[in-house]
Amino acid sequence: MALLAARTALAASGPSRLVTLDWTATEIALSLGMSPVGCAEIAGYRTWVDVATEGLSDAADVGRRQQPSLEAIRKLRPDLILTSRYRHASIAHALGEIAPVHLIDDQKSDGDMLTSVYQSARQSGAALSRSDDVERLLASFDGEIENLRLRHAGQVAGRKLVVAQPLPGVPRLRVFAPNAAISGLLRKIGFADGISMSAQPFGFTTIDLEGLASVENDSTLFILGDPVPAELLNASLWPMLPVVAQGNVLLTGTPSWPFGSTASLQHLARQIVARLV
Structure with missing residues (x-):
């Protein structure tokens, strides 16, 4: 019963030791105020994405996005691994032996890629127990884009x-x-x-x-x-x-x-x- 209660509490509050292996996953987590304990290619994220990078001050680099180090991830004892289905579906089983894995659909091979942005944000929010926060994030995003349209029409x-x-x-x-x-x-x-x-x-x-x-x-x-x-x-x-x-x-x-x-x-x-x- 104690173990079940602990798992229920974790599901309600979200992971405390999150590892992200894709920059989109890292960006979403940081945008929601969550600081991963580990993520892939931190230096590249700081250079190219540069979103809420202060949240990575204590994060460990776990290797390349395409080929993360399973040993480095295991040492961090994560309780959730958040990453891209496109990039890491092939190693999902190996990752799942370390911690629960959630694969987000951030890179559709066809169709409307902007739709994928909303989809991957909502998938991440559900995995991180931050669905309400994601809806606020998306509403703010839509509002800012609409403001740009109106301001400069x-x-x-x-x-x-x-x-x-x-x-x-x-x-x-x-x-x-x-x-x-x-x-x-x-x-x-x-x-x-x-x-x-x-x-x-x-x-x-x-x-x-x-x-x-x-x-x-x-x-x-x-x-x-x-x-x-x-x-x-x-x-x-x-x-x-x-x-x-x-x-x-x-x-x-x-x-x-x-x-x-x-x-x-x-x-x-x-x-x-x-x-x-």
Whole structure:
């Protein structure tokens, strides 16, 4: 009876020793005021996501997101492991021998990726016994996006955008398709898609400079980061691209993480709007 009571109390209050193995899981937990005892790639999270990083001050790094250290996780004696189904379904059984595992559906291979943001937040809230807090978080997120739409309606309505992420070492860009979370969020604010593209697996595709020639003349190309990578600037075709020749290339600055949950997406949307108004 004592053991059953202890488990019931844990279920009601949420885990006290949480380990997160994916940055989306880490972001959601931190956004809910929960500090993991361990998470994967802490330095990378601080660099790229940078959401509530003070909550990681006492966290132990448990290795790479794709290949976390089971030994490091076991040493932390977690009572819950929160991570991505896409990334860690293949090792869920091994993780489950350490602690209960909850896999969130944060990276659908097709469909509306913005819907996945809401779904993964609610799944995490249920696993962490924070469902009410998640609903408040999502309501705040929706309210902020609506405020951006209302505040800047005259400046952004119908303006065409293409959001792209540079790839290191090559003159190519990861261009976000209409089904990407950031694309859906920008349409909510009032922007329009600036390139004709079908829905893509995981919300993006990689294109070269010739592909950028298809960006519509009245579109703005937003590159995630700062400055424009040398691989693009030094390419002979770069200055001849219509979007470049017309001065319609802007930089979001850093960090700019388009694959996260509500906080990182809200931050990115604010960055984009701020550079246009």
